[in-house]
Amino acid sequence: MPSSLSGHHVGLTVSDLETTVAFYRDVLGLEVLDRFEVSGQAFETVTELEGSSGRFVHLDAGDVRLELVEYEPAGAALEDSDLNQPGAAHVGLAVDDLESVYAGLPEDVETLSDPQTTASGTTLCFLRDPEGNLVELLEA
Structure with missing residues (x-):
């Protein structure tokens, strides 16, 4: 593995960005570091989501950022998973x-x-x- 790799962020896709930000900020005490929006051809290409855009919030979780993102258009919600299911996060x-x-x-x-x-x-x-x-x- 290249020595230049280091942790940057862990991302969660959400359907209601502001409610989820309020939870992590107000309930768990994480500080909002950055807010931004991304769209355009390069974003569509890297996400493989034609016509997509994203609203992002980065929160300070110590050694790593917690990235919350709300996509437009939104995909279907995943069902809640149990911790022991492969792919659970x-x-x-x-x-x-x-x-x-x-x-x-x-x-x-x-x-x-x-x-x-x-x-x-x-x-x-x-x-x-x-x-x-x-x-x-x-x-x-």
Whole structure:
């Protein structure tokens, strides 16, 4: 693998950009770094989506950016996936005090369980963002 590779971003496609940005910013505390729109022939070519455009927001997730993108036209929504399904994805975010973060979650945030400490010594829980994407919160 080339030595010039480094992490830049993890991307999630969403249907409601502003609601999803508000969740990651206001509920999880990620800072908005950038907002931009992309369209045109080069974008259509690299995405293989004729007539497409995208609205993007980059959020600061520490060593990597979380990229949220809303495409026009929108594709069909994927069904929620279980963690053990091939192709399933999740965003992992480290926190200093998981119990406090968990206790401060709004009641309407869907969680898979309360925080659990695994055999590896990591305390974690999973929740879903407003789009149904899985988010792992962990305290090492």
